[in-house]
Amino acid sequence: MSRAAPSTEELLRVDGLAKSFGGTQAVRGASFSIARGEIHALCGHNGAGKSTVVKMLSGQETPDSGAIRVAGRVLDLRSRRVAQANGIALVDQELSVVPSLTVAENLMLGDVRTGWLTRRRAARARFRTLLDSVGLGHVDLDRPLSGLSIGERQLIEIARALGQDARLVILDEPTATLSDVESEYVYAAVRGVAATGCAILFVSHRLGEVLDLCDNVTVMRDGDVVATTPVADLTIDSLIVQMLGELPHRPDKRTGDDVGASAETLVVSGLSVPGRVDDFGIVLRAGQVCAVAGQLGSGASDVLRAIAGLVPSATTGTPAGITVDGVPVAPGRPRAAIRAGIAFVSNDRKSEGLFLDRPTSWNLLATRLPHVTRLGVVNRRLWSATLDRLVELCGLEGARSQHAVRSLSGGNQQKVFVGRSLGRDDVRVLLLDDPTRGVDIGGRAAIHTLLRETAGRGVAVLFSSTDLEELLDLADVVVTMHKGVAVQRHEGTTAGAVLVREMTHGATVTLTKERP
Numbered sequence: 001m002s003r004a005a006p007s008t009e010e011l012l013r014v015d016g017l018a019k020s021f022g023g024t025q026a027v028r029g030a031s032f033s034i035a036r037g038e039i040h041a042l043c044g045h046n047g048a049g050k051s052t053v054v055k056m057l058s059g060q061e062t063p064d065s066g067a068i069r070v071a072g073r074v075l076d077l078r079s080r081r082v083a084q085a086n087g088i089a090l091v092d093q094e095l096s097v098v099p100s101l102t103v104a105e106n107l108m109l110g111d112v113r114t115g116w117l118t119r120r121r122a123a124r125a126r127f128r129t130l131l132d133s134v135g136l137g138h139v140d141l142d143r144p145l146s147g148l149s150i151g152e153r154q155l156i157e158i159a160r161a162l163g164q165d166a167r168l169v170i171l172d173e174p175t176a177t178l179s180d181v182e183s184e185y186v187y188a189a190v191r192g193v194a195a196t197g198c199a200i201l202f203v204s205h206r207l208g209e210v211l212d213l214c215d216n217v218t219v220m221r222d223g224d225v226v227a228t229t230p231v232a233d234l235t236i237d238s239l240i241v242q243m244l245g246e247l248p249h250r251p252d253k254r255t256g257d258d259v260g261a262s263a264e265t266l267v268v269s270g271l272s273v274p275g276r277v278d279d280f281g282i283v284l285r286a287g288q289v290c291a292v293a294g295q296l297g298s299g300a301s302d303v304l305r306a307i308a309g310l311v312p313s314a315t316t317g318t319p320a321g322i323t324v325d326g327v328p329v330a331p332g333r334p335r336a337a338i339r340a341g342i343a344f345v346s347n348d349r350k351s352e353g354l355f356l357d358r359p360t361s362w363n364l365l366a367t368r369l370p371h372v373t374r375l376g377v378v379n380r381r382l383w384s385a386t387l388d389r390l391v392e393l394c395g396l397e398g399a400r401s402q403h404a405v406r407s408l409s410g411g412n413q414q415k416v417f418v419g420r421s422l423g424r425d426d427v428r429v430l431l432l433d434d435p436t437r438g439v440d441i442g443g444r445a446a447i448h449t450l451l452r453e454t455a456g457r458g459v460a461v462l463f464s465s466t467d468l469e470e471l472l473d474l475a476d477v478v479v480t481m482h483k484g485v486a487v488q489r490h491e492g493t494t495a496g497a498v499l500v501r502e503m504t505h506g507a508t509v510t511l512t513k514e515r516p
């Protein structure tokens, strides 16, 4: 969609901003500026320093040096509250809306004009205007937020930021967890907000959306600003080169013929998760990489969790069941799944996997303890050989392996989380729920290569994703899902538009069982 050119009047200017944490120079002298009404992207590899810049702009970290000017005035942003009072609003990666409260109550939480109790009617009228501005005019203010989709919650969060009378709205990876369709609502809201003269700083790893949505792009690499460039002068490839210095290697896809003769490793049929998945079936051969593709709430994630035995599920119909290499696996029993060679990587690294205060090395080896201990004692040589291999697999600098995981950037944490499930010889089926969420383009290519190599060793890989580019890049087979039901199985080349249509609208004829 074309937009009017943003104003040339500068709203934000950042000069020589620097910040270090202990020995790590996270940001070294970053400078850039954003005009009123401009949508300005901040891109860079994992650990480039984007979040640290965002934290300094939103009052969560104090710069070691440099200046932040808003409308020409140098600001000392000592806290998030001070930043808000100066018209800087942050929509964080992790949503801060409260599902158990109503839409109005959530909007009230961030409303600097308050006076809710005394001027309830005026506040409600204002909340309606805010909802309108993000395309949620149809949503009832008294509806609990829990009834809204994640995409709609993201929009409420943006509306709330606007309620803070923001002059600059910072959006930190706002579409990382959204499907393409839900992301479109966010783009429309962002364009609408920019049209009111508000400046937007848009942090994203999705380079396609950056080029479609933004006016200018500032790229950071290793704490430095590499360049600020108008999007009109960029292509995806030139943007990647600015970010990484080179184009990453793309793994080759295997064709269906390559795996046609290999053994059936995972066979699922008649799998149901009450209220979420109905009669799902799939056959996956050794060496195949398969995606279950669907929007949030489609059941794609539930399918993986059910195969891993992590949610109550049942297998009904004939034939029914889950088998790995022909051996039946009892549903709903995680231990049985692990014994059968099923490994699962969740999409929630913070609450379901990583020990944030423990060293990276410890996290990487936590799942390998039986393999690096002899008679209950850690074998140092095995420990360090396994660690070296995993650190290399994850594409991390060796020295970082002794640092707490919490100190790694979000994307690097994700690499540790995925990487530690790789390279294991006891795994037959690897399940990954949205494995590259928040990972930069280089890390994503690295994870794709790792998954492809894992499949090359005869493992069946099954992942869920909402990201069209990833589905087309990585999967040999895509099974689309809509409202808990498998819609269609695609092998070979499929048009992206077909996948999107099935994920959003389903199909009239549904695919219930895959076996002939």
Ligand SMILES: Nc1ncnc2c1ncn2[C@@H]1O[C@H](COP(=O)(O)OP(=O)(O)OP(=O)(O)O)[C@@H](O)[C@H]1O
Residues within 6 Å of the ligand: 021, 022, 024, 025, 026, 027, 044, 045, 046, 047, 048, 049, 050, 051, 052, 053, 406, 407, 408, 409, 410, 411, 412, 438, 440
């Ligand atoms: N609180 C902290 N303590 C120690 N090191 C930190 C801390 N916060 C960030 N760092 C380090 O600073 C560097 C920049 O991190 P930052 O989170 O700003 O990167 P990023 O570009 O936002 O990455 P991502 O895309 O993965 O979110 C990284 O090396 C990171 O490990």
